[in-house]
Amino acid sequence: MAQQHDITSPQPETRGRLLRAALDLFTQRGYSATSVREICAAAGVTKPVLYYHFKSKEGMYRALLEEPFCRFGAILATFSHPEGSAAQQVLDLCDRIFTLFSEHLNVARLMHVIYYGPPQGAPFFDFEVFHRKLHDLVKELVAAGIHKGELRPGNVEDMSWVLIGTLNVALEEQLCQRRPRLDRAGLGRLIRLVVQGFAAMGHADARPGDEPRDGGRAVSGAGTWGPGAA
Missing domain, CATH: 1.10.10.60 (Homeodomain-like)
Structure with missing residues (x-):
């Protein structure tokens, strides 16, 4: 004992x-x-x-969720005044979110149990606000890319869902008990492939050689605790 x-x-x-x-x-x-x-x-x-x-037990539950979601919010905030091409911004955003998710896999599993599972009396935590913020940011990046002529005109909502869906597939692969079939590099390849499909004719900013500019490091937030990657 x-x-x-x-x-x-x-x-x-x-x-x-x-x-x-x-x-x-x-x-x-x-x-x-x-x-x-x-x-x-x-x-x-x-x-x-x-x-x-x-x-209380509720205090522990909230502490488990607040630290990674605080860092998630900090990542989104760094794109409030985006610089560089839309392709690079989208690639950087997805890479940072993937890195953060990988560092908090056990918390991500808890979130999925609460969010997708049957009600189990857990205190309310507004997961939706983070989904909305991510969706809004991706739409802004896509719209900016169209406005600058980097991406061809199209339905911004649909284009954003394609990018977010690609990111979500890679994130959910990390939750599997088996070895994930998509890693960080694989996500980068898929995002580049999608953005190349959106690219305006003759635009070079979505070339396959682009890499995340910061090496994929997640933005640090407040708090000293973080459950290790599973």
């Missing part, structure tokens, strides 16, 4: 251990079916220690 730590002798890794225990249990058993007692037992702490760090 894990050694239990009381609140009078706080351990620097206690918060992270509690979050990892809660994440595993929420994903495997569901939010409602997981008790505070079980989280404490898995983390090797007492209830007062959990309440000291998070106040």
